[in-house]
Amino acid sequence: MELSDRKKKILKAIIDDYIETAEPLGSLTVARRYLSDYSPATIRNEMADLEELGYLEKPHTSAGRVPSYTGYRLYVDMLMEKYRLTMSEMEDLSRRLEIKARELDGIVRKACSTVSALTDYTSFVITPQVSQLKFKNIKLIMIQEGLVLIVLVATGDMIKDRRIKAPLDITQEGLDRISGVITDLFCLKTANEIDFESVFFVEISKLWPELVPCLKEFLGEALSGSGGDVYLDGTANIFRYREYQDVGRAKSFMDFVDDEESLKNLVRKASQGETICEVIIGSETGRQDLKDCSMVLKSYSVSDDSKGSIGIIGPVRMDYARVMSTLEYIADAMDTIFRRMID
Amino acid sequence: MELSDRKKKILKAIIDDYIETAEPLGSLTVARRYLSDYSPATIRNEMADLEELGYLEKPHTSAGRVPSYTGYRLYVDMLMEKYRLTMSEMEDLSRRLEIKARELDGIVRKACSTVSALTDYTSFVITPQVSQLKFKNIKLIMIQEGLVLIVLVATGDMIKDRRIKAPLDITQEGLDRISGVITDLFCLKTANEIDFESVFFVEISKLWPELVPCLKEFLGEALSGSGGDVYLDGTANIFRYREYQDVGRAKSFMDFVDDEESLKNLVRKASQGETICEVIIGSETGRQDLKDCSMVLKSYSVSDDSKGSIGIIGPVRMDYARVMSTLEYIADAMDTIFRRMID
DNA sequence: AATTAGCACTCCCTACCCCAGAGTGCTAAT
DNA sequence: ATTAGCACTCTGGGGTAGGGAGTGCTAATT
Structure with a gap:
């Protein structure tokens, strides 16, 4: 009707x-x-x-x-009327988002704090979760006599590293050769496709027995996936709102927000939409303890195949229009920053 | 008297x-x-x-x-009587601290959450802050046609990386040669001792003009220092205590804890002691908004020259004995984990 | 038929008051 | 030096009254 x-x-x-x-x-x-x-x-x-x-x-x-x-x-x-950010708001936002360090971590943190500062709600970011990575490249680097750093590049250009002891007589040239061979052998394989039985490893093990077991363990862990880290900002903002002058509610809000797993679960369940903001109102969250909260989510992409989420959580009485446009703007800004990083 | x-x-x-x-x-x-x-x-x-x-x-x-x-x-x-952890508490603690991923980040997060879970207070970790790093090693890694990853190892075995476009005709062997020369040239220099005027760079610039400016910027940023990251856990724990049933107090607690800078400042000012826990009671913090809180801090070492802090913050009425021994145990455990990581 | 004015009724919120309970400080006794 | 006794003080909880804001219904008006 x-x-x-x-x-x-x-x-x-x-x-x-x-x-x-x-x-x-x-x-x-x-x-x-x-x-x-x-x-x-x-x-x-x-x-x-x-x-x-x-x-x-x-x-x-x-x-x-x-x-x-x-x-x-x-x-x-x-x-609701769609809110349009004013010129000065957009400038403010861009200024805050200006990052010196070009590290993923730093950008994400900054985006998170920007959102909470601009909306006066609690904001969170969840980094893209990748369940199975593929081997792309490996490099052994001599960092001092007898100590080598293994650097692995996996799909999505994730970098992982580990230290390992090495025989004293090994040189950087030797390491480079080993790196080259391993890279060729393993290229684009997943953790369980990787095979350490080849002649090459048998040979290597004679000269450097620690290497193979260490590599095995390291690759197993490193390629098994990662991400899904949670960043939070502006948790104290919740106190700005009347409905949370009540300690019980404030507590259950904090309890939820404190627990990364539950936040991740909820977000994962909700974030299907690609282009537009997802809005979850009150009991739509399906959680009794969050029936006084709403969430707004937007996904952002680090690369084509890996998407994270940025969002805010606050009282059901929330300035949805404003929050949605802020999130859209930020997610857009993040997308371009990450695209530029690869350029 | x-x-x-x-x-x-x-x-x-x-x-x-x-x-x-x-x-x-x-x-x-x-x-x-x-x-x-x-x-x-x-x-x-x-x-x-x-x-x-x-x-x-x-x-x-x-x-x-x-x-x-x-x-x-x-x-x-x-x-106060020194509290001694019971056997089962120690076991519990060690079990929680068991880490699969051997990443600094992961260990620190885990330590933080363990402390808050075991003490029922809000816990934080501040990672070691290094103001000036020295160049140790660099490695250029081809990750795909025309795209190279620069991996820098600095003192304290900090790893930083950046992507850069490369000429299509360059090979991994070529990159290895370049890496070797740069490493030799810059070894153990700080950001402003580094000099890009040598013949080598002039030559390189002809073949690969983007490299030198990119390296300049990257090394400048990467060696300028880092760390001092803040992790928090168990913020909601504050609600367990009567004195924070008052919304005003809870808010000022949250405001403080939310603001990484102020936390860092306070910790930096306080943490002089090396071996033992630092205890800051109520107004000793020197902050009006924290006069109802106490902090207990303990430093931990990632390597000989870089120390971070782990601690808890809670009501002045705090179980100091218990907190102190928990922190001491955890810091000790972290020290050994980090020592093993280098082995 | 739709809108509006009038009015009795309901319910919350605040202020106020009163009193029991817990603890103190002083004095006098042990 | 320690203890018992006692009058005094202060808080916090429970009970109550009245103002205020808003409702729903009915009757009047457009």
């Missing part, structure tokens, strides 16, 4: 206002503040209808009305 | 109890619960003295007494 225009206007007004003030709205206030064309009584009747339809709720008999989760859902999907 | 034995006993009893219950203690309770040899009246008199001396405080006229900061200080320095 389609809502009348007037109902939509009223619902939008209530949600807009509630997002700002966290105060239940009465018919009088709505009329005065937003819709002076209609009398309070008219609005009162409409509000009763909207409650009937499940878009509004009454905290108690004689309070005003408050949006319900379905109300917010309708709002996000249809009612 | 030296306290009498009886005064010490009473003070210790009060602090021990207060740490557990967070409830002001009256003379009657002290007598009944800890010191039935003396009558409440005697204890009352002694408590009045202890208040006079500044070790106890009264929240109000007719409440019991509560330890003051100087009281806690005395307790930590002289009164």
